[in-house]
Amino acid sequence: MSTAGPAATVLRTEFRLFGREPAALFWVMLSPTVLLVILGLIPSFREASEDLGGRRVIDVYVPVSVLFALIMAGLQAMPPVLAAYRERGILRRMSTTPVRPGAVLTAQLVLHGTAALVSSVLAITVGRIAFGVALPENLAGYLLALLLAVAGALALGSAVCAVSRTQKVSTAIGSVVFFPAMFTAGVWVPVQAMPDTLQRIVGFTPFGAASEALDAAASGGWPGWAALGVPALWTALLTGASVRWFRWE
Amino acid sequence: MTAIEVRGLHKTYGGRKVVDGVSFEVGEGEIFGILGPNGAGKTTTVECVEGLRTPDEGWVKVCGYDPAAQRDEVTRVLGVQLQESELQAKLTVREALDLYASFYERPADRQELAERLGLLPHLRTRFGKLSGGQKQRLFIALALLGDPRVVVLDELTTGLDPRARREVWSLVESLRDSGVTVLLVTHFMEEAQRLCDRIAVLDRGRITALDTPGGLIARASAAKEISFAAGTPLDPEALRTLPGAVSVRTEDGRAVVAGTEETVAAFVSLLAREGITAGQLRVADASLDDAYLDLTGTER
Structure with missing residues (x-):
C-alpha cells in the first residue's frame, strides 16, 4: 500500500478511474483521430482545394480534430463526472477529512487537460503519418495556442458544472453548448472555409479564435493578439463564473 | 474530559x-x-x-x-x-x-x-x-x-x-x-x-x-405492560380503574393493561380478591419504543 501525498494519490486515483470508463476513453482519446481517418479516406479530401487557398481538406481537419478532442474532454467528459461527485456526496465526504475537496477538482482538470493534449498529439501524429499533413511549423506558437484552447475548454466545462444542480442537468447543458462549440471549432465547415462575415463572428468564440490561432501557428506564423486574446478572455470569464457559482453540495 | x-x-x-x-x-x-x-x-x-x-x-x-x-x-x-x-x-x-x-x-x-x-x-x-x-x-x-x-x-x-x-x-x-x-x-x-x-x-x-436508555424507559407513562387471558369474564372497568393504569385493550383475545409498578401490584391483588384465573399471565417492561413515542408525541 502506498504512502504518497494526498494530491498525488487523488490524481492517480482519478487517472485510474478514467481508465475504467471505456466510453470516455473512446470519445476523448480515440474519436478525434477516428474522425480524421474517416475524412482522410475520402479521396477528394486529399486533393488541394482552391477554396482553402490550395490546401487539402485533410490539412484543415487536423486542427479541427484537435479542437474536437478538447471539446470532448472539457465539455462532454468532465462536467458529468464532477456533477456526479457532488451529487453522490463524494465531495462532501472528502470535506470532512484534512484534505479539501478542491483537490478532486484540480485532479479532474489536470486529468482532462492531459487527456485532451494526448488525444491532440495522437490526431496530429496520425495526420502526419497517414495523410502527410505537415507538422506545425511554429511549434512554440502552436503549443501556446493549444494550451490556451485547452484552458478554455476546461473553463467552459467547469462553468457548465457550476450552473447545473444535478448530473442530468449538466449532461443536458453540456449537450446544448456542445453543438455551437463543435460548429465554431469548424467540425462541419472548417473555419477557414466559412464566409468572411461568419468567420469574423466565429472569431469571437473561444474555439473559433483557437482555430485561427492554431491555423496561423501551423503555417509558420505567430497567432495574432485577437486569436490568442479571445480564448484567454473566455477562460478568465468562465473561470470566474465557475468560482462564483460552483456549489459543493 | x-x-x-x-x-x-x-x-x-x-x-x-x-x-x-x-x-x-x-x-x-x-x-x-x-x-x-x-x-x-x-x-x-x-x-x-x-x-x-x-x-x-x-x-x-x-x-x-x-x-x-x-x-x-x-x-x-x-x-x-x-x-x-x-x-x-x-x-x-x-x-x-x-x-x-x-x-x-x-x-x-x-x-x-x-x-x-x-x-x-x-x-x-x-x-x-x-x-x-x-x-x-x-x-x-x-x-x-x-x-x-x-x-x-x-x-x-x-x-x-x-x-x-x-x-x-x-x-x-x-x-x-x-x-x-x-x-x-x-x-x-x-x-x-x-x-x-x-x-x-x-x-x-x-x-x-x-x-440513559433505562432512564428514558422509566420515564414513560406506561413502564409496565400486563397481558393475560381471563379464565372468567372480567369487567373492563375494573381494569381501567386500577391505579396507574394508562390503557386497556384486547389483543388476540388477551387483555393488555399498560401502567406502572403500582398497576401490577393492584392487578395481582385484584386477581386474588375476585378469585380470577388468569392464563398466560405476562408482565413486560415497556421498551424504548414506548418511551420514545411518549417523548416525541407520536400517535401509536
Whole structure:
C-alpha cells in the first residue's frame, strides 16, 4: 500500500478511474483521430482545394480534430463526472477529512487537460503519418495556442458544472453548448472555409479564435493578439463564473 | 474530559427552524445517541459538529476545537460516516482505503482495519459491487482511517438487513472498547437501546429528553405492560380503574393493561380478591419504543 501525498494519490486515483470508463476513453482519446481517418479516406479530401487557398481538406481537419478532442474532454467528459461527485456526496465526504475537496477538482482538470493534449498529439501524429499533413511549423506558437484552447475548454466545462444542480442537468447543458462549440471549432465547415462575415463572428468564440490561432501557428506564423486574446478572455470569464457559482453540495 | 460540547445551537433553513436551541455534552469514550423522527434536526445537528454547516447561533466544540473555524484541527480528531454518501462506483475497496489514508498524516493500519471490519476478502471489489452491509463497513473503515478520537455515525444501519445490522452493531461496541467516543444518529430504538450510554431525544429541533436508555424507559407513562387471558369474564372497568393504569385493550383475545409498578401490584391483588384465573399471565417492561413515542408525541 502506498504512502504518497494526498494530491498525488487523488490524481492517480482519478487517472485510474478514467481508465475504467471505456466510453470516455473512446470519445476523448480515440474519436478525434477516428474522425480524421474517416475524412482522410475520402479521396477528394486529399486533393488541394482552391477554396482553402490550395490546401487539402485533410490539412484543415487536423486542427479541427484537435479542437474536437478538447471539446470532448472539457465539455462532454468532465462536467458529468464532477456533477456526479457532488451529487453522490463524494465531495462532501472528502470535506470532512484534512484534505479539501478542491483537490478532486484540480485532479479532474489536470486529468482532462492531459487527456485532451494526448488525444491532440495522437490526431496530429496520425495526420502526419497517414495523410502527410505537415507538422506545425511554429511549434512554440502552436503549443501556446493549444494550451490556451485547452484552458478554455476546461473553463467552459467547469462553468457548465457550476450552473447545473444535478448530473442530468449538466449532461443536458453540456449537450446544448456542445453543438455551437463543435460548429465554431469548424467540425462541419472548417473555419477557414466559412464566409468572411461568419468567420469574423466565429472569431469571437473561444474555439473559433483557437482555430485561427492554431491555423496561423501551423503555417509558420505567430497567432495574432485577437486569436490568442479571445480564448484567454473566455477562460478568465468562465473561470470566474465557475468560482462564483460552483456549489459543493 | 468532554469530547463534544454543543451549546445553544440554532439553525434555520428558509424560515423554518430546523435546530432550535440544542445543547448537550458527550464525555470521552461514551456512545451518545441522537434519536428522533425524520426531520427532527438530527442530521443538521451533527453536520454542525462535523463542520459541514455553520450554526446561526450557539457553538460546537470537538475535543476543544471549533469545527466552523478550526477545520484542520477538527478533521484530524474527528472521523465521519455521512448519511447517503457514496464513493466512485469503479473504485475498489483497497483503492478507497489507500486514497483516504493518504489524507491523514498518521493513518491507522489499513490492513488491520480491513481485517477488523471483514473487508479483507473484498479488497479488489469495486464499490458499486459491494452489498449494503459491505458498503457500510467500508464507510466505518474510512471514518476510522485517521485514527480519530471521536466518530460520528449518521443512520449507520438504515437499509441493512437484520444480520448485517447486528454485525455493524458489534463493530460499534468494539469501538467503545478501544476508547473512541461515538456520536450515533439513528431512528431505530433497538439500536439506540443496545448501543448507547446516553440518548438525546430530538423532536422538532429541540431535545425533549436526555437520559440513559433505562432512564428514558422509566420515564414513560406506561413502564409496565400486563397481558393475560381471563379464565372468567372480567369487567373492563375494573381494569381501567386500577391505579396507574394508562390503557386497556384486547389483543388476540388477551387483555393488555399498560401502567406502572403500582398497576401490577393492584392487578395481582385484584386477581386474588375476585378469585380470577388468569392464563398466560405476562408482565413486560415497556421498551424504548414506548418511551420514545411518549417523548416525541407520536400517535401509536
